[in-house]
Amino acid sequence: MVATPSRRDRVRAATVAEIKDTARRILVAEGPDGLSLRAIAREMGMTAPALYRYFPSREDLVIALIADLYDELVEAMVAARDAAAAAGSEPGVPDELLPLGGASRGFRRWALANRREFGLLFGSPIPGVEIEKSDDDDPAHQAAHRFGQVFGELVGGLYLSRPFPVPADEDIPPPLRAELANWSQAFPVPLPLGAAQVFLSCWIRLYGAVAMEVFGHLRFALTDAEPMFELELRDLGSKLVPASTVSTSG
């Protein structure tokens, strides 16, 4: 299928990569508003129309950049996950939660180190950039899916190896139950609807904590949000642990 890519294809791929790297650099330096085709081309010693040989529009370039950023984020999270698992136990934290905690901290660390990029991935959608596309072949959507899988595998694997308490199907309000049932059809492994609900709740809290910090929406209260994040993380972990082992200190 994949024959040796012709020499032209290689230099083309290299140019595409250079465009995205340059765009990335300008994004962090100037912000999304300064991310103009002419600026990218200027920095590469080209002219703006030449970029249309590689991307049909600025929007598609941004989408490709977003896909790359998702992959980079996944890489950082996976590395943090494995490092945390290898580092060994933390006081008061069950060993099974270490990978998940590592991935969560990796998520926050990447977000803080790459605020502009985080805003592109998880901020308010910019009109004209993959709004309501819902194209499943959209590379950004695929990358986002890979990102979600990291957390999904961790929580799902956690539940399968040592179930944490989840509400029974009958205890979930019917409208939510229907939503969760619909979603759970996409799971690679069958999980109870309650597990999906707990996962979603945890993800909402994690997103809230990180997004608020990165976007500066916690500055009204905190100058350094890390202690609060750590507390949230522990509270989240307490929900993913068998009921008897919970230490109610938060």
Add this chain to the structure above:
Amino acid sequence: MVATPSRRDRVRAATVAEIKDTARRILVAEGPDGLSLRAIAREMGMTAPALYRYFPSREDLVIALIADLYDELVEAMVAARDAAAAAGSEPGVPDELLPLGGASRGFRRWALANRREFGLLFGSPIPGVEIEKSDDDDPAHQAAHRFGQVFGELVGGLYLSRPFPVPADEDIPPPLRAELANWSQAFPVPLPLGAAQVFLSCWIRLYGAVAMEVFGHLRFALTDAEPMFELELRDLGSKLVPASTVSTSG
């Protein structure tokens, strides 16, 4: 101090209001990118440079618009709060929580009905628009403060009238304790640091749930996020209620 404003001042104020209203209309119709000075002026039968008689730059216009939007959001939340308080009891919800629940639902409803505006207030900060200003005289910051006070008063009043369980100061990790102590100095009424921590945690979850839904970041799992929001709201409420009355069903 405030003498009868001269006739000129009145028509000027009216023009300022019309500019912001027009900007608002264009914002919802075209999105933040379509919010151009020329478009505003065109719709008002003027030319773009005339707007510089009223706002020193586009950024200042947007900031003024943001302040207005905060006030509108506060108005919607207050109305929802009072309506919920007057409507009477919900099954399984203590009456004291009704105003807070109403305000929270009002927050979500306004956010969903005004997605673009919500993105402006609570999304990723756009560079060039009040980034890192921290001018306390910034009208947008003042309006944001008024917004925060709505939730602050509700949770604070709730605690003062019927305390909910909060961690003791000694049980809060020292770094977080220092952050909360610093923040609590700005409180109009003294509250335990634990109450500040619970408030912050609740606000993070509420923000996370609403922001994810509005920004479309929950579509990977849910087509309608309302049932999940209602569940989060109940779980939040269970933290703001005396320990004995908690019904552990989530």
Add this chain to the structure above:
DNA sequence: CGTTCACGATTAACACTGTTCACTGCGGTG
């Protein structure tokens, strides 16, 4: 009442933006 002057508003212009079009070269292929 007449003068003055600040303010509202306009047109023209500058430096940008995304995008399209017509046009050059050059590299790889037949």
Add this chain to the structure above:
DNA sequence: CACCGCAGTGAACAGTGTTAATCGTGAACG
């Protein structure tokens, strides 16, 4: 060698925020 396709260019179009110079009118003051 001839050819075709592709990378890249410059010009152009419509639009942007913003500034400068200018004009006219309404309000205030002597």
